[in-house]
Amino acid sequence: MTAGTATTTSVSLAVRDVHLAFGANRVLRGVDLDVARGATACVIGPSGSGKSTLLRTVNRLIEPDAGDVLLDGRSVLRDDPDALRQRIGMVFQQFNLFPHMTVLRNITLALRRLKKLPEDEAVALARTQLALVGLAGKADSRPAHLSGGQQQRVAIARALALQPEVMLFDEATSALDPELVKGVLGVMAELSAGGMTMVVVTHEMGFARSVADTVAFMDHGVVLEAGAPEAVFETPQHPRLRRFLSQVL
Ligand code: ADP
Numbered sequence: 509m510t511a512g513t514a515t516t517t518s519v520s521l522a523v524r525d526v527h528l529a530f531g532a533n534r535v536l537r538g539v540d541l542d543v544a545r546g547a548t549a550c551v552i553g554p555s556g557s558g559k560s561t562l563l564r565t566v567n568r569l570i571e572p573d574a575g576d577v578l579l580d581g582r583s584v585l586r587d588d589p590d591a592l593r594q595r596i597g598m599v600f601q602q603f604n605l606f607p608h609m610t611v612l613r614n615i616t617l618a619l620r621r622l623k624k625l626p627e628d629e630a631v632a633l634a635r636t637q638l639a640l641v642g643l644a645g646k647a648d649s650r651p652a653h654l655s656g657g658q659q660q661r662v663a664i665a666r667a668l669a670l671q672p673e674v675m676l677f678d679e680a681t682s683a684l685d686p687e688l689v690k691g692v693l694g695v696m697a698e699l700s701a702g703g704m705t706m707v708v709v710t711h712e713m714g715f716a717r718s719v720a721d722t723v724a725f726m727d728h729g730v731v732l733e734a735g736a737p738e739a740v741f742e743t744p745q746h747p748r749l750r751r752f753l754s755q756v757l
Protein backbone atom coordinates (compact mmCIF):
# COMPACT_ATOMS: atom_id res chain seq x y z
CA MET A 509 0.00 0.00 0.00
CA THR A 510 1.32 3.41 -0.99
CA ALA A 511 1.69 5.97 1.77
CA GLY A 512 -1.00 8.58 1.53
CA THR A 513 -3.40 6.37 -0.40
CA ALA A 514 -6.84 6.54 1.09
CA THR A 515 -7.67 3.04 2.26
CA THR A 516 -11.22 2.35 1.26
CA THR A 517 -12.76 0.41 4.08
CA SER A 518 -14.73 -2.58 2.97
CA VAL A 519 -17.32 -2.14 5.72
CA SER A 520 -20.69 -2.72 4.16
CA LEU A 521 -22.92 -2.38 7.20
CA ALA A 522 -22.02 -0.42 10.31
CA VAL A 523 -24.14 -0.07 13.41
CA ARG A 524 -22.92 2.87 15.45
CA ASP A 525 -23.81 3.39 19.10
CA VAL A 526 -27.46 2.52 18.59
CA HIS A 527 -29.79 3.12 21.52
CA LEU A 528 -33.41 2.15 21.83
CA ALA A 529 -35.82 2.02 24.76
CA PHE A 530 -39.34 0.63 24.99
CA GLY A 531 -40.66 2.87 27.76
CA ALA A 532 -38.36 2.38 30.72
CA ASN A 533 -36.84 -0.78 29.19
CA ARG A 534 -33.51 0.20 27.64
CA VAL A 535 -33.22 -2.60 25.13
CA LEU A 536 -30.29 -1.33 23.07
CA ARG A 537 -27.71 0.58 25.07
CA GLY A 538 -25.06 1.56 22.56
CA VAL A 539 -24.68 -1.25 20.05
CA ASP A 540 -21.75 -1.24 17.62
CA LEU A 541 -21.34 -3.79 14.86
CA ASP A 542 -19.29 -3.77 11.65
CA VAL A 543 -19.91 -6.20 8.84
CA ALA A 544 -17.42 -6.20 5.99
CA ARG A 545 -18.65 -6.52 2.43
CA GLY A 546 -19.37 -10.13 1.67
CA ALA A 547 -18.88 -11.17 5.28
CA THR A 548 -21.23 -13.02 7.60
CA ALA A 549 -21.66 -11.80 11.15
CA CYS A 550 -23.44 -14.09 13.59
CA VAL A 551 -25.06 -12.51 16.61
CA ILE A 552 -25.43 -14.77 19.62
CA GLY A 553 -26.62 -14.09 23.13
CA PRO A 554 -29.31 -14.86 25.69
CA SER A 555 -32.99 -14.39 25.07
CA GLY A 556 -34.06 -10.80 25.69
CA SER A 557 -30.60 -9.34 25.07
CA GLY A 558 -31.87 -7.23 22.15
CA LYS A 559 -30.81 -9.29 19.13
CA SER A 560 -34.14 -9.10 17.29
CA THR A 561 -34.53 -5.44 18.13
CA LEU A 562 -31.08 -4.78 16.71
CA LEU A 563 -31.99 -6.43 13.39
CA ARG A 564 -35.26 -4.53 13.32
CA THR A 565 -33.47 -1.21 13.73
CA VAL A 566 -31.09 -2.12 10.89
CA ASN A 567 -33.87 -2.40 8.33
CA ARG A 568 -35.98 0.22 10.06
CA LEU A 569 -38.89 -1.77 11.27
CA ILE A 570 -38.10 0.28 14.40
CA GLU A 571 -36.37 3.65 14.55
CA PRO A 572 -33.53 3.88 17.07
CA ASP A 573 -33.59 6.68 19.64
CA ALA A 574 -29.95 7.50 18.98
CA GLY A 575 -26.99 6.28 16.97
CA ASP A 576 -26.72 5.46 13.30
CA VAL A 577 -26.87 2.60 10.82
CA LEU A 578 -24.61 2.99 7.79
CA LEU A 579 -24.83 1.09 4.55
CA ASP A 580 -21.73 1.69 2.45
CA GLY A 581 -20.84 4.57 4.73
CA ARG A 582 -24.17 6.32 4.30
CA SER A 583 -26.83 6.59 6.97
CA VAL A 584 -29.96 4.63 6.15
CA LEU A 585 -32.04 6.46 8.72
CA ARG A 586 -33.23 9.08 6.32
CA ASP A 587 -33.85 6.73 3.39
CA ASP A 588 -37.34 5.80 2.35
CA PRO A 589 -38.09 2.58 4.32
CA ASP A 590 -39.48 0.79 1.26
CA ALA A 591 -36.37 1.57 -0.75
CA LEU A 592 -34.23 0.42 2.16
CA ARG A 593 -36.06 -2.91 2.43
CA GLN A 594 -35.01 -3.69 -1.11
CA ARG A 595 -31.40 -3.13 -0.11
CA ILE A 596 -31.66 -5.05 3.16
CA GLY A 597 -33.63 -8.29 3.11
CA MET A 598 -34.89 -9.97 6.26
CA VAL A 599 -35.93 -13.50 7.13
CA PHE A 600 -37.87 -14.14 10.33
CA GLN A 601 -38.36 -17.10 12.63
CA GLN A 602 -41.99 -17.31 11.50
CA PHE A 603 -41.82 -17.35 7.76
CA ASN A 604 -44.60 -14.79 7.24
CA LEU A 605 -45.72 -16.21 3.90
CA PHE A 606 -49.19 -15.33 2.65
CA PRO A 607 -51.15 -18.59 3.13
CA HIS A 608 -53.75 -17.90 0.43
CA MET A 609 -51.15 -17.33 -2.31
CA THR A 610 -49.02 -19.81 -4.20
CA VAL A 611 -45.30 -19.94 -3.52
CA LEU A 612 -44.66 -18.17 -6.81
CA ARG A 613 -47.12 -15.39 -6.04
CA ASN A 614 -45.58 -14.91 -2.58
CA ILE A 615 -42.35 -14.06 -4.35
CA THR A 616 -43.64 -12.06 -7.31
CA LEU A 617 -45.83 -9.84 -5.12
CA ALA A 618 -42.93 -7.90 -3.65
CA LEU A 619 -41.21 -7.73 -7.03
CA ARG A 620 -44.28 -6.19 -8.59
CA ARG A 621 -45.00 -3.83 -5.72
CA LEU A 622 -41.52 -2.71 -4.70
CA LYS A 623 -39.53 -3.16 -7.89
CA LYS A 624 -42.47 -2.44 -10.23
CA LEU A 625 -41.43 -5.36 -12.42
CA PRO A 626 -43.78 -6.55 -15.14
CA GLU A 627 -45.39 -9.93 -14.44
CA ASP A 628 -43.25 -12.00 -16.82
CA GLU A 629 -39.98 -10.63 -15.42
CA ALA A 630 -41.18 -11.09 -11.85
CA VAL A 631 -42.14 -14.70 -12.58
CA ALA A 632 -38.81 -15.43 -14.25
CA LEU A 633 -36.86 -13.97 -11.35
CA ALA A 634 -38.99 -15.80 -8.80
CA ARG A 635 -38.45 -19.12 -10.58
CA THR A 636 -34.69 -18.54 -10.64
CA GLN A 637 -34.64 -17.85 -6.90
CA LEU A 638 -36.81 -20.87 -6.14
CA ALA A 639 -34.41 -23.08 -8.06
CA LEU A 640 -31.50 -21.66 -6.06
CA VAL A 641 -33.11 -22.73 -2.77
CA GLY A 642 -33.94 -26.15 -4.22
CA LEU A 643 -37.67 -25.60 -4.68
CA ALA A 644 -38.08 -25.32 -8.43
CA GLY A 645 -40.93 -27.81 -8.33
CA LYS A 646 -42.98 -26.01 -5.68
CA ALA A 647 -43.87 -22.79 -7.48
CA ASP A 648 -47.58 -23.59 -7.68
CA SER A 649 -47.93 -25.05 -4.18
CA ARG A 650 -49.55 -23.25 -1.27
CA PRO A 651 -47.37 -22.67 1.81
CA ALA A 652 -49.53 -25.03 3.92
CA HIS A 653 -48.53 -27.92 1.66
CA LEU A 654 -44.84 -27.38 2.30
CA SER A 655 -42.73 -28.40 5.27
CA GLY A 656 -41.54 -25.66 7.61
CA GLY A 657 -38.07 -25.95 6.13
CA GLN A 658 -39.43 -25.53 2.60
CA GLN A 659 -41.53 -22.56 3.72
CA GLN A 660 -38.47 -20.93 5.21
CA ARG A 661 -36.55 -21.50 1.98
CA VAL A 662 -39.41 -19.78 0.13
CA ALA A 663 -39.10 -16.85 2.54
CA ILE A 664 -35.37 -16.72 1.79
CA ALA A 665 -36.04 -16.86 -1.96
CA ARG A 666 -38.58 -14.07 -1.58
CA ALA A 667 -36.04 -11.85 0.17
CA LEU A 668 -33.30 -12.71 -2.33
CA ALA A 669 -35.52 -11.98 -5.33
CA LEU A 670 -35.31 -8.30 -4.42
CA GLN A 671 -31.55 -8.59 -4.91
CA PRO A 672 -30.62 -7.06 -1.57
CA GLU A 673 -27.10 -5.96 -0.65
CA VAL A 674 -27.45 -7.31 2.87
CA MET A 675 -29.50 -10.16 4.34
CA LEU A 676 -30.66 -10.30 7.96
CA PHE A 677 -31.75 -13.59 9.51
CA ASP A 678 -33.56 -13.63 12.85
CA GLU A 679 -33.44 -17.16 14.27
CA ALA A 680 -34.47 -18.48 10.88
CA THR A 681 -34.34 -22.10 12.03
CA SER A 682 -35.72 -21.82 15.57
CA ALA A 683 -39.30 -22.72 14.60
CA LEU A 684 -38.29 -25.75 12.55
CA ASP A 685 -38.42 -29.41 13.43
CA PRO A 686 -34.84 -30.59 14.03
CA GLU A 687 -34.64 -32.66 10.84
CA LEU A 688 -35.51 -29.59 8.73
CA VAL A 689 -32.90 -27.27 10.22
CA LYS A 690 -30.00 -28.57 8.18
CA GLY A 691 -31.52 -27.78 4.78
CA VAL A 692 -32.18 -24.17 5.73
CA LEU A 693 -28.74 -23.71 7.28
CA GLY A 694 -27.30 -25.22 4.11
CA VAL A 695 -29.00 -22.57 1.98
CA MET A 696 -27.71 -19.88 4.34
CA ALA A 697 -24.18 -21.28 4.25
CA GLU A 698 -24.24 -21.31 0.44
CA LEU A 699 -25.43 -17.73 0.40
CA SER A 700 -22.63 -16.77 2.74
CA ALA A 701 -20.04 -18.61 0.65
CA GLY A 702 -21.41 -16.86 -2.43
CA GLY A 703 -20.43 -13.51 -0.98
CA MET A 704 -23.68 -12.15 0.42
CA THR A 705 -23.24 -9.74 3.32
CA MET A 706 -25.24 -11.24 6.18
CA VAL A 707 -26.17 -10.68 9.80
CA VAL A 708 -27.43 -13.90 11.32
CA VAL A 709 -29.00 -14.05 14.76
CA THR A 710 -28.78 -17.70 15.71
CA HIS A 711 -28.68 -20.30 18.45
CA GLU A 712 -26.92 -22.67 16.05
CA MET A 713 -23.42 -22.45 17.48
CA GLY A 714 -22.07 -24.96 14.94
CA PHE A 715 -23.24 -22.72 12.12
CA ALA A 716 -21.76 -19.63 13.78
CA ARG A 717 -18.46 -21.39 14.27
CA SER A 718 -18.17 -22.73 10.74
CA VAL A 719 -19.81 -20.02 8.64
CA ALA A 720 -19.34 -16.70 10.44
CA ASP A 721 -16.47 -14.34 9.74
CA THR A 722 -17.34 -12.48 12.93
CA VAL A 723 -19.31 -13.54 15.97
CA ALA A 724 -20.83 -10.86 18.19
CA PHE A 725 -22.09 -11.72 21.66
CA MET A 726 -24.93 -9.51 22.87
CA ASP A 727 -26.00 -9.16 26.46
CA HIS A 728 -28.35 -6.59 27.95
CA GLY A 729 -28.41 -4.38 24.88
CA VAL A 730 -24.71 -4.18 24.06
CA VAL A 731 -22.22 -6.21 22.08
CA LEU A 732 -20.04 -7.41 24.95
CA GLU A 733 -17.51 -9.19 22.82
CA ALA A 734 -16.95 -9.67 19.09
CA GLY A 735 -14.28 -11.34 17.04
CA ALA A 736 -13.39 -14.25 14.82
CA PRO A 737 -15.34 -17.41 15.71
CA GLU A 738 -12.20 -19.20 16.95
CA ALA A 739 -11.50 -16.36 19.38
CA VAL A 740 -15.05 -16.03 20.60
CA PHE A 741 -15.63 -19.76 21.04
CA GLU A 742 -12.18 -20.91 22.12
CA THR A 743 -10.79 -17.99 24.09
CA PRO A 744 -13.79 -15.97 25.27
CA GLN A 745 -12.66 -13.06 27.40
CA HIS A 746 -15.77 -11.82 29.09
CA PRO A 747 -17.07 -13.90 32.04
CA ARG A 748 -20.64 -13.41 30.83
CA LEU A 749 -19.73 -14.90 27.44
CA ARG A 750 -17.93 -17.80 29.11
CA ARG A 751 -21.01 -18.51 31.19
CA PHE A 752 -23.27 -18.28 28.11
CA LEU A 753 -21.08 -20.68 26.13
CA SER A 754 -20.91 -23.15 28.99
CA GLN A 755 -24.71 -23.29 28.91
CA VAL A 756 -25.18 -23.64 25.15
CA LEU A 757 -22.23 -25.71 23.97
P1 ADP B 1 -33.80 -11.16 21.75
O1 ADP B 1 -34.12 -11.19 20.31
O2 ADP B 1 -32.33 -11.08 22.06
O3 ADP B 1 -34.44 -12.29 22.49
P2 ADP B 1 -35.49 -8.83 21.78
O4 ADP B 1 -34.82 -7.82 20.96
O5 ADP B 1 -36.63 -9.57 21.17
O6 ADP B 1 -34.40 -9.82 22.37
O7 ADP B 1 -36.06 -8.15 23.08
C1 ADP B 1 -35.26 -7.37 23.95
C2 ADP B 1 -36.16 -6.72 24.98
O8 ADP B 1 -37.02 -5.80 24.32
C3 ADP B 1 -37.06 -7.68 25.74
O9 ADP B 1 -37.09 -7.23 27.07
C4 ADP B 1 -38.39 -7.50 25.07
O10 ADP B 1 -39.44 -7.76 25.97
C5 ADP B 1 -38.37 -6.05 24.67
N1 ADP B 1 -39.16 -5.76 23.46
C6 ADP B 1 -38.92 -6.23 22.22
N2 ADP B 1 -39.81 -5.75 21.34
C7 ADP B 1 -40.64 -4.94 22.04
C8 ADP B 1 -41.77 -4.12 21.68
N3 ADP B 1 -42.21 -4.05 20.44
N4 ADP B 1 -42.37 -3.43 22.68
C9 ADP B 1 -41.92 -3.49 23.95
N5 ADP B 1 -40.85 -4.24 24.35
C10 ADP B 1 -40.23 -4.95 23.41
Ligand code: MG
Pocket residue numbers: 559560561678679
Ligand atom coordinates in the same frame (compact mmCIF):
# COMPACT_ATOMS: atom_id res chain seq x y z
MG1 MG C 1 -35.13 -12.55 19.15
